[in-house]
Amino acid sequence: MSLRGFYLLPHPPIAIPEVGKGEEEKISATGGSFHVIGEEIAKKAPDTIILVTPHGVMFQDAIAISYENEIYGDLKNFRVPNVKMKLKINKELTTKIYEIAYSEGIPVIMATNSLLNKYDQSVTLDHGAMVPLYFINKHYSNYKFVHITYAALSDIDLYKFGIAIRRAVEELNENAVLIASGDLSHRLKEEGPYGYNPYGEKFDKEFLDNLAKGDVKTVLSIDKETVCEAGECGRRSTVTLLGALEGKKFNGDLLSYEGTFGVGYGIMKFNVLSEDEPKLGELEELRKSQYERKNKQSDPYVRLARESLTTYLTTRRKLREIPEYVPNEMKNMQRGVFVSLKKHGDLRGCIGTIFPATDNVAKEIIRNAVEAGINDPRFYEVEEEELLDIDFSVDVLTEPEVATREDLNPKEYGVIVRCMGKTGLLLPDLEGVNTVEEQLSIALEKGNIDQEDEYTIQRFQVIRHKES
Known part of the structure; x- marks a missing residue:
């Protein structure tokens, strides 16, 4: 057996009648599509449902797989504590996914109550899991569960984790389906949770259009500004799902898409069409070429910042000479400078000076790039292998x-x-x-x-x- 179904499902609590109290009618297409998926899963009758969510207990540097006998959750945070569910975890499959991922060098942890108690947390069903399952359970409930919370890892790591999921299912001869839980842009309307941003509509259209075509490379190549400005939470779940489709030619069937409340709710099922050439190698080459391009930036400000931190992390020595590509304006001007690091769109370090602390802007950048990487008290020190996934920006005050x-x-x-x-x-x-x-x-x-x-x-x- 293998994975027999692949689905992208949103998680709007308002779609649940007990929460929506009539407001769910404004996204009736979403509710209707949920039921279509529930009926389809019931026909497939999987022994296990595997779900990747953005809203479980999340670790910054490792994918968390819930590992207890059972997992419980309710919607008391949405004022309906009576909407609750308890599911039996498929511990054998959970263990196998963990073992394969760990052996491939993918950062992953078993999230047990004993571990999470250290952070005043526990193994719990989050709304990212409960909302899709609420509708599925109306049609089918005879399944075990695997609960996964993604982390802010590279696309390659998430994609490889998807490969690990499929391998685990195949090795154990499981009958399973995989759900990527995630909403799309949260910035489709001014009255939405994060206001309006034109990148929101742009992201949703590009993301869904390319998923429908089965174009993995283009999905993973959507520019970072669009992704960051869109304010979404479903992309990383979907990248994991795409990894589970490695070596398959597929397309996506978009059942519905609504943005009524300023958040994009897309429901898509994926159809495996045939075998195909693996894409992992091509994706890894794409990542390397992007990194090489960053190292040869035409903007000398960010190029110098990257070179400064890279030099320090690789040699443990600070850059002593100003490189030849640095123009005179950077050598002759004194200004305060902030250097910011972002990893997968999230802040990874930022240090700066309001007033100049060195002889010129170039030296200010050299100094503050290293400080942002190793001495920002909000973060642990940047490691050399992270540089592939970090974007630099320089603000001259x-x-x-x-x-x-x-x-x-x-x-x-x-x-x-x-x-x-x-x-x-x-x-x-x-x-x-x-x-x-x-x-x-x-x-x-x-x-x-x-x-x-x-x-x-x-x-x-x-x-x-x-x-x-």
């Missing part, structure tokens, strides 16, 4: 000027707050910071300044350099 609240605009100006020797700074145009109040609140918190204290405000602008 203008001279700060005294300002009032009325002078601020979080999209255009950064802010510096000061009080009794304490300082808090926030860069401009940051994701999720849309109002002056939000900007000041975060800056005050960073400076450990109470909002009731008397503090001064300065504003500044930045020239932002990003890797293309």
Whole structure:
């Protein structure tokens, strides 16, 4: 036996009548498609349902596979504690998936209650799992369960983990289906949870269109700005599902797509058409070529930042000479500089100087790139192998000027707050910071300044350099 079904399913609690209380009728196509999938799974009668969710207990650096005899959950966080379920975990299959993934060098852990208790957590069914299962259970409930929470790993690791899932199913001769749980963009409307961003619609269309074509390479090549700005939670689940389809030619059948509440809900089933050439090698080559391209950036600011941190991580020595590609403007100008690192769209380190601490911008970048990689107290030290997946940006600050609240605009100006020797700074145009109040609140918190204290405000602008 092998995996007999592959599905991309969203997880809007409002689709459940007990939660929606009539509002679910506004996404009736989603509800109808859920039932279609439930009926199809009932016909397949799998012994096990494997589900990858974004909303279980998540570790930053390892995929978590729940490992207890049973897993329980309810929707009390959505004011309906009576909607609950308890499922028996397929421990044999869970163990086999873990063993294969671990042997392939994929970061993975067995999430037990004894482990999670250390973090005041427990093995629990999250709404990312419960919402799809609520509808499936209306049609079929005679199954064991494998509960997986993805991590912010590289696409290659997630894809290889999908391969491991399929191998485990085949080696144990299991009859199983695989569900990738995930919503698409959360930024389709101003009244949505994260406001409107045009990249939201762009991401959803490209993502679903290419899944429908079975074009794995293009799905994984959607530019990072689009992915980050879309604010989605289903891409990584889907990459794992695509890995489980390695060596298969397939297409996707989109049953429905709705964005009524500002979040994209897409329901798609995948149809295996025939055998196909494996894609993993090609995807790994694509990743390497992207990294090589980053190392040869035309923008000298981000190129220097990457070279500085790379040199330190590979030699444990700081870059001593300014490279020849650095222009005179970087050697002759003094400015405060912030270097930011992002891994898979998530912040991985950011260190900077409000005022210059070295002779010029070039030396400022060399210094702060290393500091961002190894001395940001919010993160553990960056490791050399992570450089493949890290994107660099460099913000060169203008001279700060005294300002009032009325002078601020979080999209255009950064802010510096000061009080009794304490300082808090926030860069401009940051994701999720849309109002002056939000900007000041975060800056005050960073400076450990109470909002009731008397503090001064300065504003500044930045020239932002990003890797293309």
